[in-house]
């Protein structure tokens with residue numbers, strides 16, 4: 001008689017053999033950016049890319065792996081602009097390359113704004129991207145060329161969605177997308193003013209610095225989603241949800257709220273003491289990977305101080321300096337990128353509730369590059385856990401449970 005075939009034992013982890021929050025775990029390979037010593041995108045040092053503040057150049061680099069030639073830069077920028085411009089019906093047929101998808105999504109967001117005008121712009125973006133995936137009939141798995149085209153389209157559509165939501169939630173009709181780079185056009189859309197060249201450059205630098213950061217929580221969420229064979233829009237929708245949290249992208253909004261709550265430099269000491277005593281984290285400080293300070297915060301902090309010198313925003317810098325010193329003395333913690341980014345956005349006249357959505361606009365480039373990389377060399381992302389619940393017990397059916 002044949003012996004009963006036993007199924008192979010499940011793969012098991014050793015008790016306590018895990019890293020809380022996956023800290024220090026290497027979860028894969030990437031050719032998109034490295035944090036080894038210095039932050040580099042595709043091998044180029046972040047300080048050189050940030051100085052240019054050219055978001056389109058960096059988005060192309062992240063997606064294609066090489067810096068664009070002048071012709072490639074012009075074509076990519078025009079493609080992104082056309083996608084943003086297709087947001088509302090336009091008399092210019094050259095702008096209507098994406099068919100009717102964006103106007104349909106705007107109509108749906110208008111309905112959302114009617115019933116819930118106070119919805120957070122992060123939720124509106126997450127919903128908008130999800131709807132775009134449906135309207136555009138996102139195909140899985142796309143070819144690399146199709147994925148690159150889809151990424152370029154999303155990089156233009158998302159800032160336009162943000163501008164549209166700010167109009168719709170304020171009860172206004174949707175303004176057309178302005179001319180110029182993403183940095184210039186988005187700044188104009190969100191402030192309602194034509195920005196100066198200095199402001200566009202500073203804003204562009206923040207987009208470059210926010211564009212990509214290896215296996216952070218939102219990027220990892222996007223990679224996990226597409227590792228199942230799912231589509232790009234689903235990955236981006238998950239990433240936006242992950243970025244919203246205050247321990248990740250949501251921190252930049254809370255940084256400004258904290259600074260406003262403190263009010264002035266002479267109140268900083270008492271405020272920090274109170275927060276630490278209550279075991280609350282101070283937003284804009286600490287980082288999972290950078291334990292000796294975030295290279296991006298150093299770059300942007302310097303730029304922020306120069307930009308606001310002699311303006312009304314200078315007082316906030318004195319307060320920020322004081323908090324920085326106290327945090328270093330008390331906790332040995334240094335600022336992360338959200339610390340100066342929040343102050344720059346405030347100095348640029350941007351409302352707090354668009355700070356994290358701007359991070360989304362920038363990170364679209366990194367997310368889409370990672371999604372394409374994951375799909376190009378995929379294996380399902382599926383870690384394991386250590387069970388810590390009730391010991392094994394016998395089931396008792398409902399009729400006998402009283």
Ligand SMILES: CC(C)(COP(=O)(O)OP(=O)(O)OC[C@H]1O[C@@H](n2cnc3c(N)ncnc32)[C@H](O)[C@@H]1OP(=O)(O)O)[C@@H](O)C(=O)NCCC(=O)NCCS
Pocket residue numbers: 021246247248249251280281282283284285286287288289331333336337338
């Ligand atoms: C980013 C962050 C989530 C990293 O978390 P992490 O890697 O798990 O941090 P660690 O556990 O290594 O922190 C070490 C210690 O510093 C403390 N710490 C870290 N960041 C802190 C902060 N911003 N304020 C106060 N204490 C902080 C932790 O509580 C911990 O203290 P303990 O050893 O007494 O428990 C964390 O620093 C944080 O919450 N920062 C504020 C939110 C923020 O700015 N997020 C944007 C990140 S780019």
